Amino acid sequence: QVQLVESGGGLVQPGGSLRLSCTGSTFTFNYYHISWFRQVPGKEREGVSCINVDGGSTNYADSAKGRFTISRDNIRSTVYLQMDNLEPEDTAVYYCAASGTEEYCSDYEFQPAYYWGQGTQVTVSS
Numbered sequence: 001q002v003q004l005v006e007s008g009g010g011l012v013q014p015g016g017s018l019r020l021s022c023t024g025s026t027f028t029f030n031y032y033h034i035s036w037f038r039q040v041p042g043k044e045r046e047g048v049s050c051i052n053v054d055g056g057s058t059n060y061a062d063s064a065k066g067r068f069t070i071s072r073d074n075i076r077s078t079v080y081l082q083m084d085n086l087e088p089e090d091t092a093v094y095y096c097a098a099s100g101t102e103e104y105c106s107d108y109e110f111q112p113a114y115y116w117g118q119g120t121q122v123t124v125s126s
Helices: none
Strands: 004-007 010-012 018-024 033-039 046-051 058-060 068-073 078-083 092-099 120-124
Touching: 004 092, 018 033, 018 092, 018 120, 033 078, 046 068, 046 078, 058 068, 078 092
Parallel strands: 010 120
Antiparallel strands: 004 018, 018 078, 033 046, 033 092, 046 058, 068 078, 092 120
């Protein structure tokens, strides 16, 4: 069983930055690919980014390319999502998810994840 805890959300003005963290409770954290999703009430959950077990491969949604950066620190069992130049359209609850499925990050939006965090709210507003 893996518990994931997101943190780092909050209120930021358009053009600002936030860094989200996803921390896992298990020493086997480095066995899992980690993805970020976001969801706005009334809309479908949207994939944002994914990073493989050793950080050597990443994937980004078109909406995140050039503005968001995913990284991981397996010693700290944490994956980060650096979000820059934020826009009001980025407002959502952000969730991280873990999967041990090979090649998960190649199509993470369509693959079931093993574990999910509780989410952290990101609000971009002036």
